[in-house]
Amino acid sequence: EKADRSKPVNIEADSVTVDDLRKVSVYLGNVVLVQGTMTLHADKIVVHQDAEGFNSATAYGNPVSFRQKRDGVDEYIEGYADRMQYDGKLGTLQLFDNAHLKRGADDLRGSYISYNSNTEFFEVKGGNNTAGSPSGRKGRVSAVIQPKPAKPGPAAPATVPLPPKPTNGIQKNP
Amino acid sequence: MNYRAAFWFPIGLLAALAGLSLWLQYALQAPNAGTPLTRKHIADYIVENFNATRTDLAGKPENTLSARKTEHFLDDDTTQLEAPDFTAFDKQGGTVNVRSAHGFVSSKGDIIIFTGKVILVRDLHDAQGPLTLTTEYLKVIPKQHLMLSNRPTVVQGKNILIHAGALQLNSQTRELLLSHHVKTHYEPIH
Numbered sequence: 001e002k003a004d005r006s007k008p009v010n011i012e013a014d015s016v017t018v019d020d021l022r023k024v025s026v027y028l029g030n031v032v033l034v035q036g037t038m039t040l041h042a043d044k045i046v047v048h049q050d051a052e053g054f055n056s057a058t059a060y061g062n063p064v065s066f067r068q069k070r071d072g073v074d075e076y077i078e079g080y081a082d083r084m085q086y087d088g089k090l091g092t093l094q095l096f097d098n099a100h101l102k103r104g105a106d107d108l109r110g111s112y113i114s115y116n117s118n119t120e121f122f123e124v125k126g127g128n129n130t131a132g133s134p135s136g137r138k139g140r141v142s143a144v145i146q147p148k149p150a151k152p153g154p155a156a157p158a159t160v161p162l163p164p165k166p167t168n169g170i171q172k173n174p
Numbered sequence: 175m176n177y178r179a180a181f182w183f184p185i186g187l188l189a190a191l192a193g194l195s196l197w198l199q200y201a202l203q204a205p206n207a208g209t210p211l212t213r214k215h216i217a218d219y220i221v222e223n224f225n226a227t228r229t230d231l232a233g234k235p236e237n238t239l240s241a242r243k244t245e246h247f248l249d250d251d252t253t254q255l256e257a258p259d260f261t262a263f264d265k266q267g268g269t270v271n272v273r274s275a276h277g278f279v280s281s282k283g284d285i286i287i288f289t290g291k292v293i294l295v296r297d298l299h300d301a302q303g304p305l306t307l308t309t310e311y312l313k314v315i316p317k318q319h320l321m322l323s324n325r326p327t328v329v330q331g332k333n334i335l336i337h338a339g340a341l342q343l344n345s346q347t348r349e350l351l352l353s354h355h356v357k358t359h360y361e362p363i364h
Contacts, residue, residue, distance in 0.1 A: 009360040015353035016336070018329075020298055020305070021266075027356070047360075051301035053333030054360035 001071045002118055004036030005091040009054045011045065023049045033057060033086075037069035038117070040086065059084045063098065068117060070103070078102045079115065091117045099124070105146035111139075218248040224255070228316070237262040237316050239286070241277060251281035258288060260314060262345050268298035270321070270345040272312060288312040294321065298348070305331040305350075307341065319346035327352065333361040 014029025025047045033040040042059035049055055063080045070077055079102070081095035092114065095101065099113040101122060110124040126141040224244040228236050243256035258277030262270045275290030292312045297304040309327040314320070321343040329336040329352065339354025 006362050008362050011356075011358045011360075013356050013358075015351065016338070016356045016358065018336075018350040018352070020296070020302075020348040020350065023302070025358075027358075049302070049334075049360075051332075 001037050001069050002091070004038050004068065004117065005088070007036035009033065009035045009088060011047070013045070025049065031059070033059070035088070038066060039068075040064065040066040040084065042084070054088050056088055057086045059086065064095075066093065070120065071117075075104050077115070079113070081113070093117065105144075107144040108142070110141040215247055215249055217245040217254075220245050235263055239279075253279040255279065258286070260286060260288070262316065262319065264319075264345055264348065266298070266348075268296070268345075268348070270343070271295045271297075272314065272321070274312070284315065284317060286314040286316065288314065292323075294343070296343070296345070296350075303332040305329060307343075309341070319344055321345065335359045 011027055011031065011033045013027035013031040016025050016027045018025045027045045027047065029043070031042045031045045033042070033045060040057075040059055042061035042064045044060045046058045046060075047054065048057070060083055063082055064084045066079045066084060066086075068077050069075070079093065079095050079100065081099040082097035084096070085094040086092075093116075095113040095115070097111060099108075099110050101108040101113050101115065101124075108122070108124050110126050112125040113122060115122040124141045124143065126139050221244040223240075223242060225238070225240040227238045230236050237260065239255075239258065239260050241255035241258045245254045247253070255277030256275075258272075258274060260272045260277075264270070272288055272292065272294045274288035274292040276288070278287040278289075279285070289311050292309050294307040294309075294312065295304050296307070307327055307329050309323045309325050311323055311325045313322045315322075322341070324340045327338050327341045329338070329341075329350070335358070336352060337357045338352035340352070342351040342353075343349075
């Protein structure tokens with residue numbers, strides 16, 4: 001959700017090494033990062049801080065998985081990849097290597113997927129490390145976009161069926 | 175008769191004195207002097223408002239240690255501190271300061287143990303501001319620039335709060351390792 005960006009970031013792990021010189025914290029072991037509705041599970045997360053605090057995080061896992069609620073819809077987006085890069089300020093998430101994104105019934109695979117939770121815009125690229133696509137062809141992007149059920153709008157006016165055209169001059173009785 | 179008394183009296187006196195000093199030595203040294211339980215743990219000197227500075231070869235302060243009261247014990251050459259205050263300086267101009275209710279210095283002075291409301295403040299004089307660690311026990315090895323604790327620890331900084339079960343801090347490399355189930359809370363950026 002858009003509001004996630006203004007929420008605190010909570011991280012749990014077995015251990016963390018804080019390097020104050022480079023402002024980098026390395027979390028290891030069953031790492032869980034939560035920010036608002038977004039949850040990210042990884043084996044290792046490297047957090048970069050700046051003077052204001054949490055800036056960005058790089059997650060490594062086998063695979064890394066994330067889940068986030070979509071804005072205004074009771075639906076979640078899920079993603080899996082070998083590596084993920086999360087920018088806390090921009091609210092963007094990049095999935096690298098065997099990237100797989102599921103939005104409701106939609107299913108996207110590629111070697112790289114970038115997803116912006118503010119605009120809900122995502123971009124998928126093929127490459128060697130593409131998640132096993134259904135067609136099994138490597139290096140290609142695979143996307144399954146489910147048709148959206150037609151929204152039950154106002155009843156369309158009944159159309160009067162046209163009389164069938166006479167063929168060879170013979171008038172057909174309807 | 176007088177001659178005999180004059181002759182034996184000093185000898186008797188000497189014998190009595192010898193016996194007395196033997197008895198005194200025996201009384202001070204208990205029969206099994208080797209076991210610690212029976213050795214007397216007595217402070218041989220007490221210093222109020224104690225202050226010490228260790229410098230490097232160039233005379234630049236490496237660390238300082240002060241305490242409201244210091245007691246040194248003869249039997250094991252250790253020192254107990256009351257309200258100790260220890261500061262270590264790193265090469266980049268940062269400082270690590272440790273304060274607590276009680277302190278203990280090993281016989282060789284190579285280990286300092288802080289107990290009771292231990293507060294460690296690490297200030298690197300940068301934009302991020304100081305980092306404050308609180309715990310109940312902290313072992314400091316000045317020569318190795320190491321600070322260790324195996325007790326629950328809370329780390330508070332600007333926009334960050336960390337809970338952990340143990341810590342290891344190297345004041346020279348500025349690396350802080352927290353372990354035994356870490357929980358970190360980063361405040362949102364506005």
